[in-house]
Amino acid sequence: MMKHPPEGIDQGRRALLGVAVGVTTAVVAPGLVLHAAALPSAAPPGAQRSGPVTDRVRWGLLIDTSKCAEGCRACVDACDRENGLDLQTRPAGQSGRAWADQKAVWIRKVKLADDLTGRVTNLPMMCQHCEHPPCVDVCPTGASFKRADGIVLVDRHTCIGCRYCMMACPYQARSFIHEVTHDQLTRVPRGKGCVESCNLCVSRRDQGAPSTACADACADAGHHAIVFGDLKDPRSAISQALTGLPNRQLREDLELNTGVRYAGV
């Protein structure tokens, strides 16, 4: 093991990243130079983040409901596996129906019928990563917070489990952990008595992975209904798709400026 050079590793990493960025920008395209200069800490794919997240990016999702298939649960299953939600066990003695409403759900499939035309729409719903999140406004301890890059998440270390955020969320996106947890994944610690919700695969973000589990799974299943990306980068896939496709926020009357957008509802 290394002998504690307190700054050594970080400095090493920073230097390494600098080289990486330099090499990439020099070799690839002039367009990227600007981009990289403007986004010093938007790490290139594959790099673990070394500096704090900045607000030069804002992560978001676009759901194209016309591509979302009925009966498909690929995104839900992928989310469960990614975040260890498939490891939840129903407490002995709890009825299945009660448990269904108590277990944590970060993403869910919803099937809608238009009241007039009867047209059926399928879509996944998760935390909408509001720019003005009501959950953050109401949280008494500040445990609910919005990261600089637009991801809304719960600091499980300061959450007291009052569930006020769940009352405030217009999308019923949050879950309360109702039972003692076991066998959590290292990348997703979770424990009884705190609130949690979709965090746009925050550990993937910090490790430099390109997308979210749900978006990857949807693409792998051949549907491509979920696009993930940086809303602030006009050249990102999601920004391009957003300009090409009529889309809207759910409950736009609340003016929360959500980071998740829907096309075709």
Added chain:
Amino acid sequence: MARTLISAVLAALALVGALAAQVVLAGDAQGYVKAGSRAAAHGACVEPTQYMRRHHMDLIQHQRDATVYQGIRGTRHSLAGCIDCHVGPGSDGHPVAVNAEHQFCRSCHEFAAVKVNCFDCHDGVPKGGPLSESAQSALDAATQQGRGRGNADGSVRSAREGQGQ
């Protein structure tokens, strides 16, 4: 008179007690590191042992806030790093949680009579890695693409390599 005597005796007792505790702590700590864990193979922790004994919680908490609020994920001072290194094998060879009885965290914390809250949420054995398999392969593909575009020196490290410190 009597009072000064009593205070002197009390002070002396306290001193002896404190010294004894130090000695016991120093002696026992060696025994807390589990045979078969990666920590046992290393001569030193990420910081000097004496420092870690007193301040590991500050380091972990500092890293915790950096990770939660700023997205900085180093394992050097992270709880995940501690668990990774200190988890020891059970008789069946499977890892035993660091907070299980007689294991590294638990035995020392029991001795010091300090409650640990970490394991309310964190599991005591490493599981799943910093990235899921699907994320890793997506990442590898992206890195490959990056290389394909001329970043051939491989200077962009994959996340998994980044964890190996």
Added chain:
Amino acid sequence: MKRIVYREWRIPPARYWGILGILAAVVGLGGLAALYLEHEGHWVTGMSNSVVWGVPHVFAVFLILAASGAINVASVGTVFNKGAYLPLGRLSGLLAVALLIGGLLILVLDLGRPDRLLVAMTHYNFRSIFAWNIYLYTGFVVLVIAYLWSMADRMGAPFKQSIGVLAFVWRLALTTATGSIFGFLVARQAFDTAFLAPMFVIMSLAYGLAIFLLVLIFSCAQDARPIGDLLLQRLKNLLGVFVAAVLYFTLVYYLTKLYGAKNYDLVGWVLLRGGIYSFTAWVGWVLLGTLVPLGIIWHPVLGRDRRWIVAACALVILGGFAALYVILIGSQVYPLQIFPGHTVVASGVVDGLRAGVAHYHPSVPEVLLGLGGVAVALVITAVGVRVLQFLPESLADPEASAPVGSGALRRFSIDEISPG
């Protein structure tokens, strides 16, 4: 003016300890329920990701409202200078503190992480009404204790008026803020209205006074202390006004909700199609909790009968629980309207965002937790009146009391013998 003599509650020890024993048993059960909840997690309750606040919150909100209502009697005495209410000030203050502590205890013990109370005290998000409430509640307790001191101690007398006014303003702020906890929830149709805050103030007046009357009548009857008919008439008429005001506010609340067309469905559901919630609204809240007690209070004969007045108070309290049950839980059970103009046909395979209303069945532990909080409030009150001088010796009407002179000479005032 007639000197008011306060005395400790002097019921026979056997009865006192009997009462205390029963209350302590309920407190104990509540404590066990809290431990069970803390150990197992909230899956042992009926609460879920859809109905996140359940029966404990109904109890807690009720007690907190009643607390700020109970102090009202003292306010009427000092702030508005109604001499007849002056002797009731101390009991009113004690009850306010007791009810508030009971309510807060429930709230805290229902937290997912009650062990992190310290976090709640050290991390504040000042945008959160909830965080403000923590200040308002503790401030209220401190103020009321100061108020009690100013009422009981000579040295405090000069401050009585100003502390009284402050306490009055504070309690208005407190109830408004409690109402705002819900009123600011834009996400929930039933809550999204600033109207909830004033409505909660009115409710607090009614429920606080009802509890105050019950405690007053009970404790005086146990100790054979007279309560003048005139005083009781005043109090019960006041209760009538408050209950009628709640009814009025309820009507306006639903009518203003109806004004926005998008809420037709919600109001229709609560009032007609909501099953147990419609039943609770009509039978519990409106009929038993409002109309029947109003009938009793304003009935020429029944309204003069103490037992009927007690019944009216009990019904008002019952109605309060029913009202809060409908407001708090009914509004969570009713689905969020995320897709206007669409019907949610199905949602997931097994999860929350339901096609239709959610289910909530309160479990035994959460009910016990709520009752435990009520019992804590009553224990504080019982012990308080027993060991300190909260209750006036006599509340007989001025005409009926013994002529000043003989009586006042024989009994010396407590104020005189105990300055502290």
